[in-house]
Amino acid sequence: MAIVSVMTDSVDGVRFQGAIADDIRHSEPDWLPFRAAQAPAGAPNVLYILWDDIGIGTWDCFGGLVEMPTMRRIADLGVRLTQFHTTALCSPTRAALLTGRNATSVGVGSVENLVEGFPGYNGRIPAEKAMLSEVLGERGWATYAVGKWHLAPLEECHAAGSRRHWPIRRGFDRFYGFLDGLTDQWYPSLVSDNHPVDPPASPEQGYHLSRDLADHAVEFLRDSRASAPGKPWLMYLCPGAGHSPHQVAKEWADRYRGRFDMGYEAYREIVLANQKAMGLLPPDTEMSPINPYADATAADGTPWPQTETVLPWDSLTDEQRRVSCRMAEVFAGFLSYTDAQLGRVLDFLEETGQLDNTIIVAMSDNGASGEGGPAGTLDEMALFAGADRSAFTDGLARLDEFGSPGTHINYSNGWGMAFNTPYKLFKRYASHEGGIADPCIIAWPDGIAARGEVREQYVHVSDVTPTVYDLLGVEPPATVGGVPQAPLEGVSFRAALDDAEAATPKSTQFYSMMGTRGIWHEGWFADTVHPPTALHPRGWSNFDQDRWELFHIERDRSQVRDLADRHPEKLRELEELWRSEAEKHQAFPLSDLSLLELMARGASSAAPAPRSAVFYPHAPAHNTRMTGLVRGRSFTLRAQVTVTDDDACGVLFSQGDRSNGQALFAEAGRLHYAYTGPEGGVQAMVSDRPLPRGEHSLGVRFTRTGAAPGEIDSVGDAELLIDDDVVGAYAGMYVRFLDIVQTVSVGRSVSYSVSPDYSSPFPFTGGAIARVDIDFDGDPVVNRAALIRLAFARD
Numbered sequence: 001m002a003i004v005s006v007m008t009d010s011v012d013g014v015r016f017q018g019a020i021a022d023d024i025r026h027s028e029p030d031w032l033p034f035r036a037a038q039a040p041a042g043a044p045n046v047l048y049i050l051w052d053d054i055g056i057g058t059w060d061c062f063g064g065l066v067e068m069p070t071m072r073r074i075a076d077l078g079v080r081l082t083q084f085h086t087t088a089l090c091s092p093t094r095a096a097l098l099t100g101r102n103a104t105s106v107g108v109g110s111v112e113n114l115v116e117g118f119p120g121y122n123g124r125i126p127a128e129k130a131m132l133s134e135v136l137g138e139r140g141w142a143t144y145a146v147g148k149w150h151l152a153p154l155e156e157c158h159a160a161g162s163r164r165h166w167p168i169r170r171g172f173d174r175f176y177g178f179l180d181g182l183t184d185q186w187y188p189s190l191v192s193d194n195h196p197v198d199p200p201a202s203p204e205q206g207y208h209l210s211r212d213l214a215d216h217a218v219e220f221l222r223d224s225r226a227s228a229p230g231k232p233w234l235m236y237l238c239p240g241a242g243h244s245p246h247q248v249a250k251e252w253a254d255r256y257r258g259r260f261d262m263g264y265e266a267y268r269e270i271v272l273a274n275q276k277a278m279g280l281l282p283p284d285t286e287m288s289p290i291n292p293y294a295d296a297t298a299a300d301g302t303p304w305p306q307t308e309t310v311l312p313w314d315s316l317t318d319e320q321r322r323v324s325c326r327m328a329e330v331f332a333g334f335l336s337y338t339d340a341q342l343g344r345v346l347d348f349l350e351e352t353g354q355l356d357n358t359i360i361v362a363m364s365d366n367g368a369s370g371e372g373g374p375a376g377t378l379d380e381m382a383l384f385a386g387a388d389r390s391a392f393t394d395g396l397a398r399l400d401e402f403g404s405p406g407t408h409i410n411y412s413n414g415w416g417m418a419f420n421t422p423y424k425l426f427k428r429y430a431s432h433e434g435g436i437a438d439p440c441i442i443a444w445p446d447g448i449a450a451r452g453e454v455r456e457q458y459v460h461v462s463d464v465t466p467t468v469y470d471l472l473g474v475e476p477p478a479t480v481g482g483v484p485q486a487p488l489e490g491v492s493f494r495a496a497l498d499d500a501e502a503a504t505p506k507s508t509q510f511y512s513m514m515g516t517r518g519i520w521h522e523g524w525f526a527d528t529v530h531p532p533t534a535l536h537p538r539g540w541s542n543f544d545q546d547r548w549e550l551f552h553i554e555r556d557r558s559q560v561r562d563l564a565d566r567h568p569e570k571l572r573e574l575e576e577l578w579r580s581e582a583e584k585h586q587a588f589p590l591s592d593l594s595l596l597e598l599m600a601r602g603a604s605s606a607a608p609a610p611r612s613a614v615f616y617p618h619a620p621a622h623n624t625r626m627t628g629l630v631r632g633r634s635f636t637l638r639a640q641v642t643v644t645d646d647d648a649c650g651v652l653f654s655q656g657d658r659s660n661g662q663a664l665f666a667e668a669g670r671l672h673y674a675y676t677g678p679e680g681g682v683q684a685m686v687s688d689r690p691l692p693r694g695e696h697s698l699g700v701r702f703t704r705t706g707a708a709p710g711e712i713d714s715v716g717d718a719e720l721l722i723d724d725d726v727v728g729a730y731a732g733m734y735v736r737f738l739d740i741v742q743t744v745s746v747g748r749s750v751s752y753s754v755s756p757d758y759s760s761p762f763p764f765t766g767g768a769i770a771r772v773d774i775d776f777d778g779d780p781v782v783n784r785a786a787l788i789r790l791a792f793a794r795d
Contacts, residue, residue, distance in 0.1 A: 039140035043232040044444065045358040046136070046468060047349075049074075049342060050097065050236070052090060052148065052243035054439060055368030057421030058335070062439045063274035064419065065259060065267065066332045070343040071441065074362050076452045078443025079497060082280050083458045083557075085520075086366050088428055088435035088513040090181055090243075091123070091150045093365040093461050098131040098151075098236070100465035100476075101489040102510070102585045105129070109587065110514060111181055112150055114533070114598060120586030123153045124165060130480035132465045133171030136234050136472075138480060144220040147177040147213050147238030158622050159196055168194050176216040177238065180623070180741065185209045185240055185247040185334075186405040187657070187751045187760065189623055189743055196620035198750050202760065203405055208249070210239055214341035218348050225352055237345070241338035242331060244369065244380050245408035252333035253326075253403050260328040263313035263321065264418035265290065271421040279454050281422070281557055288424040288434075288558045290417050296529050299545035305536030308425075310414045311374045320375070323395035327376050327411040328418075330403040356445040359471055361464055363440040367433075368419035370426030371534075372410035378402075379659045380410045394680075405752040406658060422558045428534070430513035431527035432559060440464075447471060448497050455496050457504040458520060462490030470494045489585070510581035515539055515592025517546075519578040523554035526574035532592060539592030548575055609633075609780050615653065617747035617769040624742045629655065630662075632714035632737040634777035638699035638721070639664060639746075640770040643691050648766030651758070652698060654749040656742035658682075663754035664700060664772075665762065666691060671727065673700045673720050674755035678708065678734045682755050685720045685728035697723050702735060704777075712737045737780070746772050 018030030058064040061075045086093040091111045092103030099106050104120035106129045115123035125131070133143040145167040152165040157179045167175035176192050183189050186203045190196065201207035217237050224233050260267065268287060275281045290310040297303050316324065349355040371380070376391040378398065391412070401407050416426040420434040429435035440459070442448070469476060470492040477485055495502040511518040514532035518525060528546040533539065550564040550571040564571050582588060609631055639652040646669050653664045662675045671687040691698070704716040714735045720728030743751045747769050749760040 037138055037140040039232050040473070041230070042357070043141070043472065044447065045232050045354060046132075046141070046234045046472070047358050047360045048097070048234075048236045049360065049362040050094065050148075050238040051362070051364045052238070052240060053366060053369045053427055054242055054335075054364035055416070055419035055421070055426075055434070056423070056437055056439050057268070057271045057275070058242075058368065058419040059439055061441070063271050063278055063280055063421075065271065066335050068335065068339045070339045070346060071362060073343070073346065074360055074441045074443050077445055078360070078441060078448055079450045079453045079455050080280070081440040081442070081459050082454055082456050084363065084438055084440035084461075085436045085459065085509065086364070086438050086461045088366050088430040088511070088516070090148075090365045092513065094151055094238075095125055096460075096462040096490075097464055098133065099125060099129050100132070100462055100469075101129055101486070102462055104512065104587045105489060105585045107586075108151065109512065110591075112153055113181060115153060116591065118586075118589060120588070121591075125151065125170070127481065127483040128486050130477075130483070130485060131170050132468065133167075133234060133236065134480050135171075135469075135474065135477055137171045137173070138477070139474060140231070142224050142228070142231055142233040143172045144217070144224075144233060145172040145175045145177065145236045145238075146217045146220065148181070148240055148243075149175070149177060149179050149238075150181045152179055154625065158625075159620055163194055166191075166194060172236070174220050176220075177213065178240070182243050182245070183209070183240060184245060184405070184408070184657070184751070187743070188212075188240075189621070196622055198621060198748075198761075204759070208337070210241060210338040210341045213237070213239055214344050217345050221345075221348060225354075237342070239338050239342070242335050244372070244410035246327070246331045246334045246403065246410065247405070247407070248330060248334040248337050248403045250400075250403065252337040253330045254333070255336065256329040256332040259332070260325045261321075264310075264324075264328075264412075264414040265313045267418040268421045271418070275422070282555070285422060285557050286560045287422045288560050290414065292424050293529055296547075298540040299542045302538075302540055305531050305534060307373050307535050308370060308413070308531050309374055310417055311412070313414065319396050320392050323391050323399065324376060324412055324414070326395075326399055326402050327391060327409055328415050330409055331411055331415070333403065359442075359444040359447070359468060361440070361442050361468070363461070363464075364438040366427045367423070367429075367435045367438060368416040368426055369410060370413045370416040370428065372412050372416070373535075374413055376412035376415070377410050378407045380408050408659060424559055428514055428532040429516050430511035431516040431518040431530065433553075433557065435513070435516070436511060436518070437557075442497060444471065450497065453500065455500060457493055457496040457502065458506070458509070459493050459496075460490065460506070460509045463493055463506065464490070466490045467492045467494050467497075508577065508581065510578055510585065510587070512582055512587040512590065515543070515590055517578060517582075517590075519574050519581065520553065521574055521577055523552060524570060524574060525551045525553040525559070526571055526578065527551075527559075530592065533598070534594060535596065536594050538594050538597055541592065543590050550574070609776070611776050613774045615744060615746045615772045617764075617771075619746065621743050621745040621750045624655070624739055624744060628737075628739040628780075629742070629744070629774075630735065630739050630776070631780035632704065632712075632735050633780055634702055634704045634716065635774055636699060636701045637664060637772065637774045638697045639772045640695070641698050641767055642695045642770070643693050643767040645766030646690065646693070648691055648764070649762075650764030650766070651745070651747065651749045651762045652764060652769060653746055653772045654751065654754060655744045656739060656754065657751040658754055658756075660736055660739065661742060661751070661754040663749065664698065665755070665758060666698075666764070666766070667757060671698055671720060671722060672755070672757065673718070673728070674757070675718075675733060675735065676754060678713070683730060683733050684755065684757075685718065685730050687720055687722060687727040689722070689727055691722070697721070702733065704735070708734055
């Protein structure tokens with residue numbers, strides 16, 4: 001039988017080596033090019049646990065006062081890193097972690113919500129800088145992502161998005177979680193694999209996101225164990241905790257009742273003493289001041305933003321202290337509850353005999369938040385609208401609501417400094433340890449002998465994945481998916497895991513985030529005194545006139561002894577080194593634009609505001625874009641409904657929640673409309689007649705008559721409609737200009753109900769919804785001057 005001469009392409013670089021004849025009986029198969037890759041026998045699993053906004057002075061295993069039994073359990077199995085550093089912000093840290101490269105080098109120099117059209121800031125990780133999931137997936141590991149993603153540009157984060165940068169397209173076999181930087185813990189915006197889904201239950205049924213994520217993590221691992229028990233896996237597990245909103249059941253917050261009554265300044269002293277006693281800091285480490293730069297000014301005299309300062313504890317009234325302490329209690333309960341859910345994942349690994357051969361890395365993506373402002377807030381999104389949502393305004397009256405679906409808490413800057421003890425400043429500051437020095441624990445019982453030990457070597461988040469490659473015996477690949485790869489920029493610190501006396505494996509690490517800058521080099525650290533992007537009126541700019549500081553951080557971890565005047569040559573050397581590293585890693589242009597400046601210039605979107613929108617029942621809920629939907633314009637909203645029952649009830653259309661949103665719904669056979677008021681409460685209309693049976697257009701018409709006080713939001717007259725009949729009216733209705741990233745659903749609510757007259761999900765019954773149409777009149781009225789005045793008023 002003749003052998004056929006066949007030209008065959010290689011598959012993943014492996015050529016067919018069999019023989020092909022006319023007849024299969026005389027042919028020899030070769031499966032090597034076609035079979036999926038297999039990891040080496042006995043290869044370890046990899047578990048990344050990436051927390052959110054956790055300062056190094058938070059967890060008990062790092063000297064803090066928040067009890068974290070699961071994190072202690074991991075620490076007892078391995079080592080804690082005392083000089084571990086991140087990028088100071090979530091998306092960039094996640095990009096650096098998964099790629100083993102600097103965040104700007106992979107295009108994620110800021111959060112995905114604030115991308116710009118520059119190589120270092122476009123928010124799209126290129127294929128030539130592959131993620132750990134893509135590398136291990138090609139080598140036979142199963143790969144799972146659970147929880148926060150925040151590595152996809154917003155233009156992709158909807159049902160019709162390309163999904164090019166969603167987890168499933170970046171090497172993960174399965175995904176369950178949320179795409180944005182934050183989500184409601186009671187009513188999250190969820191994605192399962194490549195499809196948006198509703199939360200599986202309500203808070204009244206015991207739902208909480210942390211529990212749901214742990215359930216799915218165990219489900220993925222159980223499925224893997226049942227189907228391929230010998231196949232190793234990578235799990236990237238990222239809870240929403242402790243990012244705002246801080247939400248947890250009251251019984252978990254109550255576990256901490258009274259424990260923070262000493263206040264945030266006394267908390268810092270207690271924690272610093274703990275850290276020294278535990279060997280986490282040198283004995284002579286000093287406490288940094290709570291307002292280290294309150295008197296600093298820009299070159300043009302612009303003062304340090306008041307939104308970035310701390311109120312001294314002794315300046316607060318007793319009532320304000322009660323509010324502030326309760327916010328800390330809720331935060332601590334939120335973390336402990338989430339820690340307990342993660343404990344169930346470790347329990348499963350132990351029960352199935354997988355724990356000892358799993359490399360575990362537990363860490364935070366940046367320092368504790370300084371975004372709650374000097375007083376903290378019960379509704380973080382309201383800050384953008386200029387509403388007074390200081391926790392001190394009505395916090396005492398709402399104390400029992402803290403952590404519930406009705407609040408979106410973020411604690412005050414004072415607690416941010418406390419949870420970053422003993423360091424200066426907070427998240428967003430790549431110039432100071434409060435933003436970049438974070439907890440990190442590494443354990444691998446079968447491969448790392450250390451138990452409950454501490455390591456002091458200087459480590460950056462970009463070094464983690466190169467170290468994991470080293471532990472796995474995986475060489476950084478030349479190609480991934482056929483795409484040639486750029487070199488890794490992080491370095492392995494495996495030697496330090498084995499030997500506490502091993503040398504720090506790198507000599508230089510540069511930092512740049514939202515206008516802040518820093519560089520570490522051989523135990524020295526130089527930084528600029530410059531506030532980052534925030535809610536102040538405008539960024540300082542004038543980067544060439546920034547004041548640089550110099551610290552011998554090996555001996556001065558809290559950056560309190562500025563040596564710039566004593567060692568001008570060393571400072572000049574580090575300034576020049578920073579510029580060289582920044583140019584190499586695509587860190588220019590620098591941007592400290594305030595959030596109000598960014599909104600005024602439309603930096604987050606190139607698309608015009610839509611003139612119409614249509615929504616359907618049974619479709620997945622989705623979020624409005626960063627540009628918003630209504631944006632204070634005149635609009636007409638109509639639901640095309642067939643009413644079959646006299647007592648039809650349920651949600652027809654819902655956008656947002658009780659803190660900021662609108663809903664059209666039926667109750668007891670009548671049509672209702674609700675829109676949240678400017679200072680809480682609900683602006684409501686109810687039809688003056690029952691809903692008639694048959695096919696009808698049910699809706700609301702809002703006609704803008706002018707600007708609301710503050711000149712950003714709108715006021716106007718609203719009419720409730722059944723077909724063309726006006727069946728209700730509301731004069732002087734207040735409509736928000738900013739309705740960004742709000743959940744929209746038809747036929748049910750998947751958010752905390754806009755109106756207290758119903759409880760979510762309140763599905764529509766007694767009829768059928770065909771669709772909901774919204775028509776807008778004109779373009780949004782963007783009062784840029786008012787936006788800037790708002791920022792000055794806030795500052």
